[in-house]
Amino acid sequence: ATPMSIMVGVGRGAQAGVLVKEAAGLETLQQVDTVVVDKTGTLTEGKPKLTQLEPAEGFSEDDLLKYAAAVEQNSEHPIGRSIVQAAVERKLALPDATDFDSTTGQGVQAVVEGKQVVCGKPSLLKDHAIEFDATGTPEGTKVYLGVEGKYAGALIVSDPLKATTERAIQSLHEMGIRVIMMTGDNAQVAEAIAKKLHIDDYQADLSPQDKHDRIEKLREQGAKVAMAGDGINDAPALAAADVGIAMGTGTDVAIESAAITLMGGDLDGVVKAFRLSRRVMRNIR
Numbered sequence: 001a002t003p004m005s006i007m008v009g010v011g012r013g014a015q016a017g018v019l020v021k022e023a024a025g026l027e028t029l030q031q032v033d034t035v036v037v038d039k040t041g042t043l044t045e046g047k048p049k050l051t052q053l054e055p056a057e058g059f060s061e062d063d064l065l066k067y068a069a070a071v072e073q074n075s076e077h078p079i080g081r082s083i084v085q086a087a088v089e090r091k092l093a094l095p096d097a098t099d100f101d102s103t104t105g106q107g108v109q110a111v112v113e114g115k116q117v118v119c120g121k122p123s124l125l126k127d128h129a130i131e132f133d134a135t136g137t138p139e140g141t142k143v144y145l146g147v148e149g150k151y152a153g154a155l156i157v158s159d160p161l162k163a164t165t166e167r168a169i170q171s172l173h174e175m176g177i178r179v180i181m182m183t184g185d186n187a188q189v190a191e192a193i194a195k196k197l198h199i200d201d202y203q204a205d206l207s208p209q210d211k212h213d214r215i216e217k218l219r220e221q222g223a224k225v226a227m228a229g230d231g232i233n234d235a236p237a238l239a240a241a242d243v244g245i246a247m248g249t250g251t252d253v254a255i256e257s258a259a260i261t262l263m264g265g266d267l268d269g270v271v272k273a274f275r276l277s278r279r280v281m282r283n284i285r
């Protein structure tokens with residue numbers, strides 16, 4: 001690869017909203033046969049809306065939403081924001097939360113009205129010795145709430161697909177690229193989305209470290225892997241891939257971990273990056 005043609009490629013990329021931070025990424029991309037994508041904020045809008053409240057016995061819908069929103073006030077996660085927004089729309093007065101703590105890819109906890117409140121995945125509540133039956137749903141991400149060691153109910157938030165996602169996956173397939181979704185969300189939602197988009201494979205319920213490990217494993221098996229993601233939770237995976245592609249709409253940590261950043265923040269940009277790398281490499285030969 002001549003430095004000149006790569007420079008030209010980097011320049012063309014910038015015009016098309018594909019910001020190449022590491023020029024080597026553009027070269028490597030041409031050899032990539034597997035694209036791993038994160039779900040939330042990458043395939044989906046990343047702007048979930050609260051669609052359902054399932055209070056447990058002894059709790060009202062408003063109680064459930066009030067405690068969840070109180071804890072999530074301090075969260076930057078889109079799920080947290082959707083819960084707070086729903087509480088505001090219901091004009092609920094939100095009590096203060098102290099001792100806030102968040103576990104990336106799991107959920108959040110804090111003390112609200114003197115009660116220990118935990119909000120997130122079943123595993124997080126189980127860590128607090130809260131007993132309940134966790135049943136996922138294809139309709140969206142189910143967030144579970146525990147108050148003072150008791151199960152208080154579940155909230156369902158659903159996040160629509162970006163308009164460009166389906167077509168972009170089709171284009172990647174046309175280039176002979178395998179698409180794998182890795183998500184921290186539950187298996188039911190992941191399956192429904194994978195089917196709808198004709199994604200080749202999916203893995204659900206993954207921690208940020210799991211995503212990283214799965215990508216390392218794919219590489220050990222001989223795959224050339226690009227990872228597209230947007231969140232703090234995707235940073236280790238972006239760093240583990242042969243080429244990391246961050247959504248420009250995502251978090252700074254993701255952008256720092258990636259060789260390429262997409263200004264538009266959707267999968268269309270991934271397709272553009274692939275086309276660009278192929279064009280650059282063709283000029284070289």
Ligand code: ADP
Nearest residue numbers: 040075077080105106107119120183184185233
């Ligand atoms: P993804 O891999 O789809 O981008 P994340 O790793 O950000 O998702 O989150 C994985 C899961 O952890 C979410 O589906 C949700 O169940 C839970 N979770 C993460 N952050 C929060 C939060 N602030 N409140 C409630 N649940 C959360």
Ligand code: MG
Nearest residue numbers: 038040041231
């Ligand atoms: Mg994400």
